[in-house]
Amino acid sequence: MKRYFHATLSLMGLYLRQNRIFTLFWLLAPGVWVAINTVSSLVLFPTQESLVEMGVSLIDPLTEAMHGPLLEVSIAGFVTWRTKVFLVLLGGIFSIIHMIRHTRLAEEQGKGELLGANVAGSLAPLAAGVANMALINAAAAILALLAMAALGLGLMGSLAHCLGFLAASCVLGLLAAVAAQLFVSATAARGASFGMLGVLFGLHILWNVSGGENRLAYFNPLEWPLLIRPFAGERFSLLLIPLTLGAVLTALSLWLMARRDLGAGLVPQRAGPAFAKPGLRNLQALAWRTQKGPFLSWFCFYAIFSFALGYASYLMVSAVSSAEALAGLIERLGGIEGAFLSLMLYVLGLLISVYVIMSAGILGREEAAKGETLLSMPVRRESLLLSHTVYIFGGTAAVLLMSGFCVGLGAVVGTGDGSALSRLFFEMAKMIPALWVIGGIALLLFGGLPRWMTGISYGLLILFVLMEILWEQQQIPEVLYALSPFSWITPLKAVQPAAAPLVLSIAALLLAGGGVILFRQRDAAI
Template sequence: MKRYFQGTAAIMTLSMRQNRVFTLAWLLLPGLWVAINTLSSLVLFPTQEALAEMGVTLIDPLTVAIHGPLLDVSVAGFVTWRTKVFLVLASGIFSMIYVVRHTRLAEEQGKRELLEANVTGSLAALAAALLNMLLINAAAALLALLGMTALGLGFTGSLAHCLGFLAAASALGLMAGLVAQFFVGASAARGTSFGCLGLLFALHILWNVSGGNHPAAYLNPLEWPLLIRPFAGERFSVLLISLTIMILPAALSLWMTHKRDVGAGLIPQREGRAFAKPGFCSLPALAWRTQKGLFLSWLIFYAVFSFALGCASYLMVSAVSSAETLAELIARLGGVDRAFMSLMLYIVSMLISVYVLMSAGILRREETAKGELLLSLPVRRSRFAFGHLVYIFGGSAALALVSGLCAGLGAMIGTGDQSALVRLFFEMAGKIPAIWAFGGISMLLFGALPRWMSGLSYGLMVLFVLLEILWEQQSVSDAVYALSPFSWVTPLKVAQPPSVLVLLCALSALLAVSGIALFERRDAAMH
């Protein structure tokens, strides 16, 4: 057995030396996020009375749908309640990207074959990736624990909070390691991992809406930080269940790696056609071939998810109607079910923005893989880029419109409101300018800074989400929040005039055209 793991420590050291900026952000983000929330909470709630008053305001089903119930009305309880979902999602996404990058992507690029030319075991690469992921998550949790303790939040509750998001994020990383064994391509493994995370998050919302008292919640890593109950009678026994669940994907992924060939997946790769289809003779056809997997998978998922969301909207009526603190918001948005659907579609639009960044990333990968070959032919760079712009902008618009249509259909069936179909369709259409802003930003980075395109675009996405959360906590002003494209389509503010949305679309188009112009002037396939 030992020979299968030969060289694991050396590969761990080698992997740690790579992607240092990525790893540093992963390490520091949880601690910084907890510290920011703690300091802002101490400023916003100087007395227990102010905190208790805010606690009553926050205990409403619309917020509980995302964060779960507030277990302890104190600064420590508020901080853990407010940060746990973000910490799990952020650390979990970091974990999934890291594991897929150092397993399936390394095989796809031939790095694992190069490593195994030395004295290394067949399981060493996967074991090194999983162990590094666990170590980085543990270090991030330790830094967050030290920060919470230093700010006076209490050691036991802080320990429970940090162990909760550590276990959840690690479980998501182990799940990605298991998913990576099924596919030949890293993009398929990464997309499926994100799809599983989206499904878990959807179940998280539905369980919170329905009360959250279901034994199956223990199987969802996103529920563990709440089930462990930090600062509310900690239940560390939940970690035993978490550990048991985490062992299963780790053991399965190691067993599958041992059974399959290097570079192969458990799902056999489909053989290509001997001759291309007659229509496969243009750049748009090539763009469709490379973009269709991502587009169709997201389209199917959000159609089903939005329909289920609309059908479940009736559950919110009795729950939210008694929340006096939401009276103004509910009245402005047109009723309980309308308020719930407006906020949910707003969250869906933020998630669709991730699709825009992933679609733009495919354009960048196509440039590095096939750019020199294609551009050696009589092909203009603008035509090469425009083929993918159809999916960056048109694909994201289609996702938004289908989500609005399916949510409206579900709400019409669930609540009997015949106007829901048209209303939610046009409401989701109003979110498209904010989604397109990310397309413009990513295209500008593609033309100007291709090496940093992925990191900067996702970094800006995270920054805008942070601004959203800080604005909701009243920690930043409206002027600062206006830097985020989401601020112009949020249902929590008065609706903007159509001219503002048209201006946002024009700005997105200008950024995209500028990016293509810069692409035509720079070196092709610049790494």
């Protein structure tokens, strides 16, 4: 045993000292999410009648596909129903990242070798990763349980809910532990784990849409929080399935690890092309290679999500129009006619700022890591910057335009109202210049303070959002709020200035131009 597991406890301590912010989010997110949902449900549905009305009227096909049947019409039943899928996805994603990081990624980075050569058992790194994963998930579940109990949701049901998502998160993490043994690269192992989660999620949606009982559902972690029936006659015996499955997966991963060499896998690394395609000959082609992954992910995600939003929002509006508490809220947003959707679209558009900063971050990393190789080639510095600006500006515009088109299409399909398409499309399109300003700020920082670009960009983004909230509460004057690019496009103002697109575009151009000039004059950040 000593040969295999020696120093597991020390390694657990070592892992816990790394990535503390990540662990903190992982610990707190489930509890916070349940608490937010509980409080907002208590506010929105003060009486049992309003809840019954919602419980019956809210079940449109899309919501049911996501969450499955509502088992119990009460605040507790409603909260567990609404939060379970997200909690499993959250815990599962955190567990997968954690497992891959401490197994395959550590081997890839040579940390595995360092530990393996030290006084540590051969299976200790994997065992420590698994033990920490289970412990952190358990602590997160306990915190969520405390939050639910403190808000008065009832102990037994809350316990079932928390055990449900705890079991699912752990089993998903253990699937990643097995995947980490099979693939040579961390990216492939992570991809396979997330792919598996995607398939399980797809099956979850499929079974919910088709309805009815399905025996296979007992083996899908995403179904366990429903099958354990919190607040609806809890079935704790269900936990035998995840316990058995978890034990089998743990044993399998350890067995595989014991039978392979350090750094080796069971699925061989695929060889790539020995020659580059003729098109790979300039910085634009290189930028496509480095930017296409994030761009296509955002593009596709926004296309699908926007269609679903456009399709479902009208169902939502018709559902909530009869709920008094919500009606009041919507009234404050300027009436039911489109205001609700406008606000949703506005938030959806603002979130694309994250893509803008991410794609600028790729440019930053490209200079930091490969700047010596690239900038010693016969290329102008501004060409390097411009090759990525295509994505920071053009990619952003493409995501917004696609999102606007899909929201409109969804709305047309949902309501049969043909005019929705162009209206919603232009509503998204007019946000483009504001996001370009965010891109301009990132580029200016790239030119002036390259090492601080990502941090300051995100900081300013948060500041702009805060300014929005403070302005809405009349805490800051109009003049100050005008400094935020979002103040020019917010739907919370009845009328937006006609010159907004022009002003914002010029501002973005000036900021980006300043970035180019500064970049040409500074030392390379290598």
